[in-house]
Amino acid sequence: MKLIYKIFIAVVLLTGFWSCENEENLMILEPQAAAFSIITPETGSSTILNKDTPNNTALTLTWEKVSYGTPTIVTYTVQFAVSNTEFAAPVDITTSTGTHATITVAELNAKALELGLTAGVEGTIDVRIKSTVGTTLSEPKTSTPITINLTPYRGVFPRVDLFLVGPGTAAGWSVTSNNMPIYRDPKENAKQYYTGYFNKDGFKLIEQIGFWAPAYGTNGAKVQYRATESDTDPGVFPTTAAGYYSFEINLEELTYKITPYAGPLTTYTTITVAGSVLTGDDTGWDMNVPMVQSTFDAHIWKVTQTLKAGKMKFKANGGWDTSWGDNGGDIIVEAGKYDIWFNDLDGRYMFIPTP
Missing domain, CATH: 2.60.40.3620 (Immunoglobulin-like)
Structure with a gap:
């Protein structure tokens, strides 16, 4: 019985020593008390974004280093926010272990539009830097925020059917x-x-x-x-x-x-679709899927067709003497069911997905 008691005491003591040792290893790092600042750009600076140079650097940020009182790796996160919201919903832009970051024209334009700025109109966004370290229970610190002026451009215009x-x-x-x-x-x-x-x-x-x-x-x-x-x-x-x-x-x-319009008004008996989109292989080039001619305008044609991924062209009168593609080449199509529209006056076409 005494032996069991001694073993129990030893286990308790060892457990206590291990706990104390690990508590000492839990470093609670606090950042410097003094505020840190963004060095560049200055608050109130203005940038007009140019859609012709999307990969150029639009914004270079530099800031003061933050000390946590002991040598450690500090991670800095650039954050944007809608102006005058006190960063109620900050957007993380990029991270760095150094004290600088660059943002391209395309990246900055996308974030400006996301934050509600209007294309072609100067607006403002708030910027700050957040510093953190990986140690458990460490405290983050944010820089003094700045406000910058941006004039974004409209991004890639959405596909709209009219x-x-x-x-x-x-x-x-x-x-x-x-x-x-x-x-x-x-x-x-x-x-x-x-x-x-x-x-x-x-x-x-x-x-x-x-x-x-x-x-x-x-x-x-x-x-x-x-x-x-x-x-x-x-x-x-x-x-x-x-x-x-x-x-x-x-x-x-x-x-x-x-x-x-003063161009030619050649009228065709039939317009058909041919290509690998019909069969999934080259046998589709020998086929002719007829399109329906508009009764309002004899140069407008339509067919609803399920297509495989592949290539196609439009053909006049069932032969290859007159055909249309993409600038003379084949039209590349993704698999799907489409309302296919074709205009034989200018060779333009539309594929509108349909259930």
Whole structure:
């Protein structure tokens, strides 16, 4: 019995010594009492971001070193916040174990827009540095914040499908039937085109079939965007007489141009789709999936088709004497089901995903 008691006492003593030793190893590091500052840039500095140089350095930050009273690795985090919110919802931008950081034009522009700044308009964001160390129970410290002025640019314009509506179109004023799409530029989402037949009295553009907003129309010589149905209804893009017109619109710059079309009006008996998108292999190039010709404009064609990932072209009259692709080459398509639209006047096409 005495032996068991002695062993118990020894275990208790050893456990106590181990606990005390580990408590001594738990270093609670506190940063210096004095505030630390951002050295560059100065508060109130201004930067206009240039979309043509996205990889250039837009902002170089340097700051004072923070001491935790013992040699240790300090991690610094650059944080942005909406101005005058006292960093209620800070956004971490980048981290460094040094006392400097650089941010590219594209990175800074994306964060500026994320924090609510408007493209083309100077706004402000608040910046601070947060210091931390990896030791358990260490205390973070934040720098004195600064405010900087930024003028962001609009990032990559989103892909928007636009459909014709109005007395000059096949749909009339219906937003639920016969609404033909216009054709997005394959490289610049903000630019869209349409060449085709219009009745007189003009047209507008809607983003979603069945809804009057978002929509685009005119306000004098400029494009007017209608975000909701409670917004002011814009005017029509003008077609003063029935005939063929070429129309261009830039959704980013809110500009447009419409002119009478004076090019050839060759009429084709059939337009078909051919390519590996139909079969998943080269046998699809020998096929002809017919498109349906518009009764309103004989140069507009449509077919709804499930495609495999691959390549395709449009063919006239079932042969290869006249065909259209992507600048003469094949059109690359991702797998899916699409409403496929084609305009034989200018060779433009649209693939609109459909259930």
